[in-house]
Amino acid sequence: GAVVSQHPSWVICKSGTSVKIECRSLDFQATTMFWYRQFPKQSLMLMATSNEGSKATYEQGVEKDKFLINHASLTLSTLTVTSAHPEDSSFYICSARDLADEQYFGPGTRLTVT
């Protein structure tokens, strides 16, 4: 099956700094990628839809200036958490949609802000 990778898989950063998370589709092209956030024992919450070559579409309540998304190519989308705070600590997961409209998830990035 299709493979989606994320980097890094685990990151700790200090409050006030920015963190960039990469999401790559390794063996297929993805015009659309999705970014989710999952808090412990909760469901995944969609943050934004990332479209190659255009601006991301953010869900209600998600701050565009805080969570910067760049979908620079058909295989790469990045999420940058700017001026991170402890409440941003979470499991961030991306997914990519292939031509058959199936979604494949990355392994996730666990962010801890101290």
Place this chain on the structure above:
Amino acid sequence: QQPVQSPQAVILREGEDAVINCSSSKALYSVHWYRQKHGEAPVFLMILLKGGEQKGHEKISASFNEKKQQSSLYLTASQLSYSGTYFCGTDSGGYQKVTFGTGTKLQVIP
């Protein structure tokens, strides 16, 4: 709004069957089912498109009732590997923007 799943949690003995339900307040274009193991990302199980179809994948199958805006996941002859949290995901617009359900934690014991 987030789809509601029931039950919230269930424990099965190996070989037993289970049904997980997913109910949405919105009209649905498709329903997806995923399984997530602790500390891992969700794994796609299947997608059902509107039309009331039923799909099967080995001993795991699902149905989708478009009129009732509901879907059910059927696990038969459960195996230890079935343990995890099951999420339904609903797409109301046809653009694969999936809203995840509340989740059902399933544990299969020997």
